[in-house]
Each structure stands twice: as C-alpha cells, then as structure tokens.
Amino acid sequence: MHHRTRRFGVAALVAAAGLTIVVGAGQTAHADPSPSSIELLQMCDNGADSCVFHPDGGPSLFAGDPHQIGTTLFNCGPGAAAKSVAWTETSAESNSIGISFVNAQEGSIVGALGAFKSEFEITYGHRWGSSDATSRATDVKVAPGDKGWLVRSSPMQRISGTYELRFGTRFYGHYYWYVPFTITAAAPDATDTEVVSQREQPMTAGEKTQCG
Numbered sequence: 722m723h724h725r726t727r728r729f730g731v732a733a734l735v736a737a738a739g740l741t742i743v744v745g746a747g748q749t750a751h752a753d754p755s756p757s758s759i760e761l762l763q764m765c766d767n768g769a770d771s772c773v774f775h776p777d778g779g780p781s782l783f784a785g786d787p788h789q790i791g792t793t794l795f796n797c798g799p800g801a802a803a804k805s806v807a808w809t810e811t812s813a814e815s816n817s818i819g820i821s822f823v824n825a826q827e828g829s830i831v832g833a834l835g836a837f838k839s840e841f842e843i844t845y846g847h848r849w850g851s852s853d854a855t856s857r858a859t860d861v862k863v864a865p866g867d868k869g870w871l872v873r874s875s876p877m878q879r880i881s882g883t884y885e886l887r888f889g890t891r892f893y894g895h896y897y898w899y900v901p902f903t904i905t906a907a908a909p910d911a912t913d914t915e916v917v918s919q920r921e922q923p924m925t926a927g928e929k930t931q932c933g
Contacts (some may be wrong), residue, residue, distance in 0.1 A: 775883050781881070876908045886898045
C-alpha cells in the first residue's frame with residue numbers, strides 16, 4: 722500500500738513562521754514558562770486553531786509480555802488430565818503522556834484523540850483500535866502430580882509521531898507548539914504475533930494436601 726509521507730522540518734517551519742519554535746512540552750528556546758504535554762493536547766478542541774498528528778512511520782507490531790490467562794489446572798492423578806480452559810482478556814492502550822484515550826472525556830483530550838485517529842486512518846487505510854477483548858477456550862493437558870496453566874503474549878502495535886498545534890494568538894508566547902507522542906494498543910488483526918502456550922510444573926507439597 723502506498724502511504725503518504727508527512728515529514729516536516731522544524732527549521733523550515735521556523736523560517737516560514739518567523740517565530741521561535743518550541744519543540745515538545747517543557748523544552749523552550751528561552752526562559753518563558755511552558756505548558757505541559759497534557760495541557761497542550763487539551764487545547765486540541767479548546768483553543769488551538771488546528772491540531773494535527775504527524776506519524777513518524779507505520780505502526781510496529783510485536784508480541785506483548787507473556788502473562789497467565791485463565792485458571793491453573795491441578796492434577797491429583799492417577800492419570801493425565803485434560804481440560805478446556807476458557808479465558809477472556811482485554812488489552813488496553815497506553816501512551817507517553819499517561820492519559821487514557823479510551824476514557825477520554827469531553828473537554829479533556831477528545832480533540833487530540835480525534836486528530837490522531839483521523840490521521841492514522843487517512844495515512845494507513847484502517848482504523849486504530851484502543852482496546853481489544855478476546856475470549857477463547859484452549860485445551861490444557863497435565864501429567865499426574867503436576868499443575869498446568871496457559872500463558873499468552875498478546876498481539877500489540879505501537880506508533881510514534883508529533884502533534885502540531887497552531888494558535889491564532891500566542892499561547893505561552895508562541896503560535897506553534899509540538900508534542901512528541903507514542904501510543905501502544907492491542908492489534909487484534911495481527912494474529913501472527915500472538916503466542917499462547919502451556920506451562921507445567923510439579924505441584925508443591927502444600928498443593929498436594931488439597932487433593933481429596
């Protein structure tokens with residue numbers, strides 16, 4: 722798929738605007754006070770003339786950290802035990818500014834969320850999913866005297882870029898502000914990066930006392 726390249730140079734924008742450009746929250750070219758990243762993104766639908774997200778490139782896909790899903794199966798014997806273990810998991814998003822886009826409320830960062838999703842869909846041709854709920858049943862087979870459980874590495878995606886905000890009047894002394902931003906979320910369609918495996922180990926002496 723052909724993707725539009727949306728790269729921009731800070732130096733070129735400085736020359737075009739004829740102003741001192743502030744890159745990133747809290748990083749200024751002089752001693753003026755600076756707004757935080759959160760305060761800037763809150764202005765996307767509450768004061769900024771424009772708010773655009775410029776992705777650095779396409780989303781990167783990866784398998785998340787392995788973690789247990791479902792319950793642990795204990796086999797008191799005498800033979801091998803097999804059971805279908807049902808599990809449900811919700812993979813949520815996280816980002817570099819520490820505010821959840823999933824729970825964005827009007828007047829907070831809804832405008833920033835809209836700018837991000839709009840640019841992502843236009844550039845890459847599909848929607849960004851902030852969270853994903855997966856429900857499934859997986860067979861587990863455990864040897865006598867052992868316990869077994871399932872471990873999953875969820876399919877995830879991450880993308881980085883920069884928000885560009887333009888103001889009609891100076892905001893903290895500047896017409897343009899830039900906020901570096903990285904977001905990570907579930908990638909439900911990237912099933913090739915998902916890993917579900919079984920772990921097994923001997924039951925402890927205390928666990929064996931629970932056997933009838």
